[in-house]
Amino acid sequence: MSKPSIRLALALGVAFAVAPSATTRAADPADIVIGSVLPLTGPSAQTGAGLKAAQQLAADLVNGHVSYPLPAVGHDGIPSLGHAHIKLVFADSQGKPDQARAAAEELITQDHAVALIGAYISSTTATASQVAERYGIPFLNPDSSAPSLTARGLKWFFRTTPNDAMFAQNFYDFLADLKKTKKVAVHKVAVVNEDGLFGTGSGDAEESIGKSSGYDVAARIAYPATTTEVNAEVEKIKSAAPDILMMSSYLPDALLFMRGLKDQGVAVQGIFAQDAGFIDPGFIKTEGDDAEGIMTREVFSLEIKQRNQSVPLIDQLFRARFGGKPLDGNTARDFTGVLVLADALDRAHSTDPAAIRDALVKTNIPGSRTLLPWKSIHFDATGQNDGGAGIIEQIQGGKYVTVWPFDVAVKPVVWPMPPWKH
Amino acid sequence: MSPRPHLIALAAIVVLGLLYAFGSKDAVTLDLVFTLFLYATLGQSWNWISGYAGNISFGHAIFFGCGAYAAALCTNAGLSPWLAVPAGALVAAALALVTGFPTLALRGHYFSIATIAVGALVDTYVRTQGWLGMANGFELPIKNGLGWLQFSDKGPYVALALGLFALVQLATLALERSRLGYYLRALRANHAAAASVGIDERRWKLIAFTSCATFAALAGVLYAQYTLFVDPPSTLALSISIDIALIGVVGGIGTLWGPLVGASVYVLLAKEVALRLGGSGKGYDLVIYGAIICLIAAWRPHGIVGSIIDALRRRRGAADVVSVQNPAEAA
Numbered sequence: 108m109s110k111p112s113i114r115l116a117l118a119l120g121v122a123f124a125v126a127p128s129a130t131t132r133a134a135d136p137a138d139i140v141i142g143s144v145l146p147l148t149g150p151s152a153q154t155g156a157g158l159k160a161a162q163q164l165a166a167d168l169v170n171g172h173v174s175y176p177l178p179a180v181g182h183d184g185i186p187s188l189g190h191a192h193i194k195l196v197f198a199d200s201q202g203k204p205d206q207a208r209a210a211a212e213e214l215i216t217q218d219h220a221v222a223l224i225g226a227y228i229s230s231t232t233a234t235a236s237q238v239a240e241r242y243g244i245p246f247l248n249p250d251s252s253a254p255s256l257t258a259r260g261l262k263w264f265f266r267t268t269p270n271d272a273m274f275a276q277n278f279y280d281f282l283a284d285l286k287k288t289k290k291v292a293v294h295k296v297a298v299v300n301e302d303g304l305f306g307t308g309s310g311d312a313e314e315s316i317g318k319s320s321g322y323d324v325a326a327r328i329a330y331p332a333t334t335t336e337v338n339a340e341v342e343k344i345k346s347a348a349p350d351i352l353m354m355s356s357y358l359p360d361a362l363l364f365m366r367g368l369k370d371q372g373v374a375v376q377g378i379f380a381q382d383a384g385f386i387d388p389g390f391i392k393t394e395g396d397d398a399e400g401i402m403t404r405e406v407f408s409l410e411i412k413q414r415n416q417s418v419p420l421i422d423q424l425f426r427a428r429f430g431g432k433p434l435d436g437n438t439a440r441d442f443t444g445v446l447v448l449a450d451a452l453d454r455a456h457s458t459d460p461a462a463i464r465d466a467l468v469k470t471n472i473p474g475s476r477t478l479l480p481w482k483s484i485h486f487d488a489t490g491q492n493d494g495g496a497g498i499i500e501q502i503q504g505g506k507y508v509t510v511w512p513f514d515v516a517v518k519p520v521v522w523p524m525p526p527w528k529h
Numbered sequence: 530m531s532p533r534p535h536l537i538a539l540a541a542i543v544v545l546g547l548l549y550a551f552g553s554k555d556a557v558t559l560d561l562v563f564t565l566f567l568y569a570t571l572g573q574s575w576n577w578i579s580g581y582a583g584n585i586s587f588g589h590a591i592f593f594g595c596g597a598y599a600a601a602l603c604t605n606a607g608l609s610p611w612l613a614v615p616a617g618a619l620v621a622a623a624l625a626l627v628t629g630f631p632t633l634a635l636r637g638h639y640f641s642i643a644t645i646a647v648g649a650l651v652d653t654y655v656r657t658q659g660w661l662g663m664a665n666g667f668e669l670p671i672k673n674g675l676g677w678l679q680f681s682d683k684g685p686y687v688a689l690a691l692g693l694f695a696l697v698q699l700a701t702l703a704l705e706r707s708r709l710g711y712y713l714r715a716l717r718a719n720h721a722a723a724a725s726v727g728i729d730e731r732r733w734k735l736i737a738f739t740s741c742a743t744f745a746a747l748a749g750v751l752y753a754q755y756t757l758f759v760d761p762p763s764t765l766a767l768s769i770s771i772d773i774a775l776i777g778v779v780g781g782i783g784t785l786w787g788p789l790v791g792a793s794v795y796v797l798l799a800k801e802v803a804l805r806l807g808g809s810g811k812g813y814d815l816v817i818y819g820a821i822i823c824l825i826a827a828w829r830p831h832g833i834v835g836s837i838i839d840a841l842r843r844r845r846g847a848a849d850v851v852s853v854q855n856p857a858e859a860a
Contacts (some may be wrong), residue, residue: 201799204758209560216556233668234758241671241681255665302656304664304760331653 138194139185139458141166141448142214144225144235146202151228154437158227158250159197160429161438164421165445166195175417178472179449187456193449196220200231207231211238221458222247224444227437229253229304236264245464249444250437253308257491265467265486267447268440269495271381274404275312277497278353278379279320281511291522293376295325297349299340299364301332301356309355309381325349332357341367351377358384365394369527376523377402391505400524404497406436408509410517411480418478439478447472447484480515532702535785543695550687559683563755565796566690570748572776572788573697577741579774580783581710582734583717584633588644590769591651592742595621596749598655600678601667601759610678613750618743624651625742626735633734645767652765666760669753678754686755693751697744701785713737779825781834790833
């Protein structure tokens with residue numbers, strides 16, 4: 108797309124975003140109901156509100172007339188179904204597994220949803236998708252990363268996002284790439300994680316993939332995220348003398364470990380974080396120069412515009428709807444999830460759940476037609492998108508910049524990370 | 530007072546509940562009703578030790594968790610979850626014994642503190658044990674039939690929850706009229722006086738505590754087979770224990786019908802607040818819910834049923850009711 112046409116698309120898009128319901132017509136085929144289970148109240152309500160806005164934006168673009176280099180958008184609904192519009196109906200999980208279950212049931216039995224999407228928090232995705240399985244309704248999960256979700260043998264479950272095991276695999280892929288381009292010698296790995304659902308899943312994957320890739324996992328340290336001191340843990344890291352450290356931590360514990368590593372003079376070539384505490388704005392603010400060189404996995408970056416020009420346009424539309432907040436990894440993935448369902452609906456030529464499921468199985472969307480750094484969207488036999496991948500960012504000059512995969516990188520990697528300064 | 534009005538009320542609830550369970554196809558309301566009776570059962574279980582005996586428990590979720598985890602382990606091992614009924618109940622009773630033995634005879638808040646501590650211990654222990662699913666918990670495989678305690682319709686679940694509630698309600702009615710019930714209330718009203726007439730505080734309270742722990746475990750088995758997912762935050766966390774205690778307090782501590790009323794308020798309020806204020810993304814629902822709880826605590830410390838009993842008594846002008854018979858008085 109040339110520059111002026113981008114601007115035109117943006118202008119049209121904004122106008123469209125302001126008046127999304129202006130296109131409603133009377134003699135149209137009935138709307139196709141897609142049920143969405145999200146944490147709209149409770150501790151994750153803030154995130155849930157963003158996900159809801161992103162999904163609604165995607166649905167409005169599917170029902171609209173503006174084209175972007177994205178699947179299923181701009182055709183005034185679903186062409187193969189007489190341009191029927193898709194209608195999202197939201198139900199609240201409160202972030203609780205039992206409520207997610209009830210929400211899924213409500214969407215299927217009362218709103219007659221032909222497919223479900225959701226539900227962000229892994230445990231709520233687990234229960235909501237079981238309901239869908241029981242009723243024989245496709246469930247598309249764009250945003251939960253617990254590896255176990257696709258290990259259940261469900262027939263109606265599809266996950267577009269990479270899972271934590273794939274993110275861990277990315278670290279080792281990155282190391283392999285690094286060994287090819289630079290002469291780095293990395294053999295010993297220490298895996299450190301908080302002992303909750305998030306840290307345990309990430310840490311398990313990092314440990315097992317590391318071992319199977321021929322690395323020496325010299326230490327595996329799990330600690331409670333609510334801890335107030337980590338001296339013993341840091342001593343264990345020091346005595347293991349790893350080349351790199353893989354960390355799954357929230358902010359307070361990430362800061363504790365940073366202080367401990369500096370106090371005890373533990374030097375490593377690189378620190379790889381599973382986002383969370385390390386991407387909190389407070390992390391760079393607190394650590395200053397010592398944060399330089401730390402790397403994290405990410406699911407999305409606005410810098411991906413190099414690959415798909417619609418990234419900044421969708422970001423603009425999203426900001427207009429969501430209080431100026433930028434598109435992020437969660438909202439970009441949920442936006443994409445709705446498009447994947449719309450794409451499957453069009454190919455299904457039917458709103459029969461079994462037909463939609465068959466179409467989902469045959470999904471094959473190139474990564475360059477998504478907002479995400481993925482190779483493709485294509486489901487393996489377990490329902491996991493096997494074309495998913497994360498990116499790796501590094502703190503350089505006080506902010507995170509994309510350094511891997513090399514084709515979306517904006518800066519070269521700094522390796523090894525600089526020594527502690529404070 | 531004769532138990533007859535209570536029995537009639539319970540029978541009416543059971544009959545109406547069963548008619549509804551098998552007559553309705555409305556999955557959402559059936560889900561609410563199931564949750565209501567499940568929480569009412571948990572509230573009543575809590576009420577035994579905290580209402581009638583007067584020792585406030587903040588660890589009741591672990592007994593619920595015993596049942597839920599027993600069911601998850603059984604079903605995942607290919608065994609019938611009916612086995613989890615005795616297994617979960619036994620583990621819960623054992624935990625109650627271990628927690629209660631050193632603390633139930635202590636004065637003040639030591640018992641409450643101990644229940645919080647044991648709750649945290651169990652939660653942490655489960656999170657570190659591979660065979661208990663660590664932080665990930667378990668999903669239960671989908672099966673069908675009474676043998677698996679799983680049904681494709683909600684009706685049987687609601688009927689089972691209703692049946693469990695009715696059993697616990699009958700047990701509570703019996704408790705109110707039994708030696709155990711009188712001893713507990715005497716101990717709560719004045720433990721020194723009770724002890725001076727030879728009531729062994731530890732013994733009777735342990736009986737109450739272990740009994741009510743088994744009720745909670747049974748509710749846990751049913752919950753696991755219904756939700757098909759068990760993990761520490763949804764079955765063992767302190768927040769679940771507090772929810773259970775709130776149901777008891779809001780409804781009316783130490784009253785037969787308090788837990789059912791408390792659970793109704795809890796379930797409907799949670800649903801209603803979430804419905805009307807949800808989606809704003811600001812967590813107002815939690816704030817408002819907390820405020821309502823504060824208001825009830827400040828203005829109606831006897832809970833809803835306790836206040837009704839008070840009002841009835843005031844109308845009768847009956848100062849002759851011994852406070853032991855109205856436990857809310859001493860709470």
